[in-house]
Amino acid sequence: RIYRIASIPGDGIGVDITNAAEQVLHKLSSASGSTFEFAFHTFDWSSRNYLERGWYMPPDGIEQLKRFDAIYFGAVGWPDPDVPDHISLWSLILPIRKHLSQYVNVRPTRILPGTTSPLSNCPPSSLDWVIIRENSEGEYSGQGGISHEDTPYATATEVSIFTQVGIERIMRFAFETAKSRPRKKLTMVTKSNAQRHGMVLWDKVFYQVAEEYPEIEIDKMLVDAMTVRMVLNPKSLDTIVATNLHADILSDLAAALSGSIGIAPSSNLDPTRQNPSMFEPIHGSAPDIAGKGVANPVGAFWSAAEMVRWLGEEKAADGLMKAVENVTANGIKTKDLGGDRNTQEVTDAVCAELESV
Amino acid sequence: RIYRIASIPGDGIGVDITNAAEQVLHKLSSASGSTFEFAFHTFDWSSRNYLERGWYMPPDGIEQLKRFDAIYFGAVGWPDPDVPDHISLWSLILPIRKHLSQYVNVRPTRILPGTTSPLSNCPPSSLDWVIIRENSEGEYSGQGGISHEDTPYATATEVSIFTQVGIERIMRFAFETAKSRPRKKLTMVTKSNAQRHGMVLWDKVFYQVAEEYPEIEIDKMLVDAMTVRMVLNPKSLDTIVATNLHADILSDLAAALSGSIGIAPSSNLDPTRQNPSMFEPIHGSAPDIAGKGVANPVGAFWSAAEMVRWLGEEKAADGLMKAVENVTANGIKTKDLGGDRNTQEVTDAVCAELESV
Numbered sequence A, B: 001r002i003y004r005i006a007s008i009p010g011d012g013i014g015v016d017i018t019n020a021a022e023q024v025l026h027k028l029s030s031a032s033g034s035t036f037e038f039a040f041h042t043f044d045w046s047s048r049n050y051l052e053r054g055w056y057m058p059p060d061g062i063e064q065l066k067r068f069d070a071i072y073f074g075a076v077g078w079p080d081p082d083v084p085d086h087i088s089l090w091s092l093i094l095p096i097r098k099h100l101s102q103y104v105n106v107r108p109t110r111i112l113p114g115t116t117s118p119l120s121n122c123p124p125s126s127l128d129w130v131i132i133r134e135n136s137e138g139e140y141s142g143q144g145g146i147s148h149e150d151t152p153y154a155t156a157t158e159v160s161i162f163t164q165v166g167i168e169r170i171m172r173f174a175f176e177t178a179k180s181r182p183r184k185k186l187t188m189v190t191k192s193n194a195q196r197h198g199m200v201l202w203d204k205v206f207y208q209v210a211e212e213y214p215e216i217e218i219d220k221m222l223v224d225a226m227t228v229r230m231v232l233n234p235k236s237l238d239t240i241v242a243t244n245l246h247a248d249i250l251s252d253l254a255a256a257l258s259g260s261i262g263i264a265p266s267s268n269l270d271p272t273r274q275n276p277s278m279f280e281p282i283h284g285s286a287p288d289i290a291g292k293g294v295a296n297p298v299g300a301f302w303s304a305a306e307m308v309r310w311l312g313e314e315k316a317a318d319g320l321m322k323a324v325e326n327v328t329a330n331g332i333k334t335k336d337l338g339g340d341r342n343t344q345e346v347t348d349a350v351c352a353e354l355e356s357v
């Protein structure tokens, strides 16, 4: 079986780590006993090309992506005054998430073997979370505007939208995730004390959906207090559900607490499977180290493993994660994890592990 | 000179720690050489009274507060289905901040002597921050609403408002704060890559105001990446400016990284001094330990010291902070800081220090 993968390396280290992920995926599919292959089609949608030709995706970009089984995404964003971040993101990653109905963003966090948390009382067994991020509405609706621009009374708005259907579907996914994990525990994050309209609906729908899952232990946290709990009592958490913005913030914090933003994966899922889902490490384009060949490819490999799992190849996904964990356990790590290896060295080590399995 | 203080203990441990703060402030003013006194007037505005009589503040509550030199606030919020948090907060703390033009919320964070950070590589010298929180608009505008309530197509909004004048004044305060500190460094936090209207104005005004302060070293962080930097590179930060919601989240995280939310103070300031400013520890009402006499009063004392400083009594403020630091240095601490003392024991120890000065 051949899986057709749309590959969008994008900007900065997105290019380095997509290349690394493709090497590892090819090795995985050529392992003995494998019954599948990957066919990558690379899209040159990037800030560099935008600066040259004035567009990121062509008008039928979304339609083109729909023909693939999955999308692998590197990173987008480049420090150039001619392409501010809100242009690059709203021209590429955000429209893909939205138009392909990828309404769930799954962000697992663990401390990998051979790595340590910056928290002094946090052994690997104390930090094993999955953050379920609402990925289609909320603070990322894009609505709002500015009046009286360039005057002393300029006034701008950002409008967050929360809908019953949007909240219900993310809550259901979160409860199912909690149910699939041993601890059967879901923590819902909100800021409904200060935000008294949409956030109150968010809370209400959470308790509605909770009634369908009496076997799940639930609790509710305010987003500010949640950061405190993540730092001081990581063991008390398991599955977490939060809005688009809150989960964006909390998942970066989670990655830092697990050792490095360089290892953290994300899956942008359309659970209905009507559209391809998209897999991307959460680290971003990291202009300061772009093109130097030193980016940590672990987040890219973990994202690739999640893609393989989503495609139905559970065993191969487990094998890839095992290979990555053997490599970190052996101390073969990039600088952000306290090692001294470069991207290609880590990639080669993972490929070697895959060969020996 | 007599300072008239409006004291609002509010809910839960707000009562315990306001009581502790008043003891310490009385002791401070009766120290030899003191040229001032405090006259406290206590307002019984709380969730308990709301449940009995149906209101938090009387209609002229704000007018009453205007007659004081400063306001000392304990905490508000109580887990009772008849008083959801968005009712309690929008009936008490948020209207005070707004109607008294307390548009700045100052939140310093340090690791106090005798306490430790949960981060393993973070000695006290690596974490010394001041977060300047916009306190009057942004995500706390209160605007928004819900349509089609209780139907499957319910839709709710939260509207964040950002104005040129609102952003300019908080930026100016932040630059002045940075200027008053040795490192002359200001980090501005934003999420303008995803929020492309109000947040873009926020960025723009930051760079406008920055031109007036060429001596300040500036940088810009996305709020998600900011959490990573706080955890992995705390030493690189000094003064920080962020929106109402972002700074709410980051200041709780900062408190956790400094050891406990129980030590963190806040000052809600009207820098024009047309209205009284308000001082409150950031920990909240903590229903689980309310009334047990075990709450950490350090955040309350630090907030009291900031109040004394704002009233112009610099030397007394320094003396109070020194007393608090001597007490923590001697290991006289509550449980959240790894100690075994209760609220009154810590309070007595601080009073004793003040006597011996």
Ligand SMILES: CC(C)[C@H](C(=O)O)[C@@H](O)C(=O)O
Pocket (backbone or CB within 6 Å): A076, A089, A093, A248, A282, B193, B194, B224
């Ligand atoms: C690049 C940006 C739009 C994005 C987000 O905010 O969603 C990133 O921070 C992420 O977490 O995937």
Ligand SMILES: CC(C)[C@H](C(=O)O)[C@@H](O)C(=O)O
Pocket (backbone or CB within 6 Å): A193, A194, A224, B076, B089, B093, B248, B282
């Ligand atoms: C109680 C609540 C409204 C408040 C806030 O969100 O501002 C609190 O979290 C704080 O930080 O002062």
